[in-house]
Each structure stands twice: as C-alpha cells, then as structure tokens.
Amino acid sequence: MSTREVDVVIFDLGGVIMRNGGPRDFTRRYPDHDPAVVAELVMGPHHLDTDHQWHRVERGEITFAECRAITKEKMDAAGIVASVPAEQPMSGSSSAFNFQLNEDMVAFIHDLKSAGLPIGILTNNVKEFREMWWPLMDFATIFDTIVDSHEVGMRKPNPAIYQLTMSRLGATPSRTAFLDDLEANVHAANALGMHGVHVEEDSSGAIARARELTGL
Secondary structure, three states: OOOOOOOEEEEOHHHHHEOOOOHHHHHOOOOOOOHHHHHHHHHOOOOOOOOOHHHHHHOOOOOHHHHHHHHHHHHHHHOOOOOOOOOOHHHOOHHHOOOOEOHHHHHHHHHHHHHOOOEEEEEOOOHHHHHHHHHHOOHHHHOOEEEEHHHHOOOOOOHHHHHHHHHHHOOOHHHEEEEEOOHHHHHHHHHOOOEEEEOOOOOHHHHHHHHHHHOO
C-alpha cells in the first residue's frame, strides 16, 4: 500500500536548493547589530508583501542597483555598517554572491524526478541574480516549472503566486508539498492547504519529512 501523501513537490531556491541565499546570509555580515533590525532594513517584513525596496526588486519593479542604493541610504541613516567581509550582493555588484548547491537537497530532487513526481521551483528572486544560480544545475530539464517572482510580478507570501505555481504543475494543495526556509512562506502555504515544510540551516529534517510525504 502506498504511503504517499503528496504527488507534487515545490521548492524554494535560496536556503533550500542552495545552502545560502536566505536572510541569515545577509544578517551575518552585521554581527554587532540586531539581526531582526538588519533583516527589516535590507529585506523588509517576511510575512508581508509591501513597497519595501527588496519586495519591489523581487517583483521586478526596480533594478537591483536601485534597490541597493535605497538600502544603503537606510543602513547609513541607522548607523549600521558591515563588519564581516562582503560576500553578499548588498555589498556591491550582484556577481559578489556565490550560490552553493545543497547537495543533499539536490539528491532528493533527483529521486523525485526518477520517481516521476512533478517538481517545481517557487522563488522570490532578483533578475540580476539569475546568471549566478542558473548555471549550477540543469534547471530547465529537471524542473517542470520555475516561477520566479521578478518574472511574474508577484512574490511570496502572496497566495496568488502559490496558486500560479500549482496550476502550472496541475497540482492540488492537499497533494502538494512546499519547502521554504522562511517560516512566513511556509505558513502561507499551509493556509492554502498545502503541506508546508520549513527548511532549517541543517536541512536533513526537512528532507526526511518531505521523503515521508512523498513515500520515498
């Protein structure tokens, strides 16, 4: 008897398929400051979709350079200066960001692909970052759909972007797992009836849960 609870799996990119790229990677550059304050200034409130500059760049409304200029003004005004060498894109050009694949998550993705389960990506992302993560996997072949916020003019946690992703995959919420490193985005998925899985820095627990849901 099958133990499969879901037939479709949707992945976030940064902090899930990639080991880095989540908010914690920004705030670590500012160990002398409250990470919640830094995250709010740089990326805005995670549980909302607002006119914050980071939300706007993820929706494709402004360029990354424009976003960075606004952020610098806010950080300067708050007296917040990075004290860790810059490896994050807020420090300079977008090429400064080095994405690293989460090999354990990638192995799970390939297992899903081999099992014939539809898989997709739903990412809040910046247009200028595509050149940095796209070469790391054969995304176009592996995934059945890739919904990138800047291309569709929406971002998580807006329910419409989850619904768009599921519609492209022919998925129903109750048979869909969604993996994300931000709890606000997981809560939004759960509110739609999806099986939200929170991916922590140690992703082993999330992968185990997702394997359980898919019966793999």
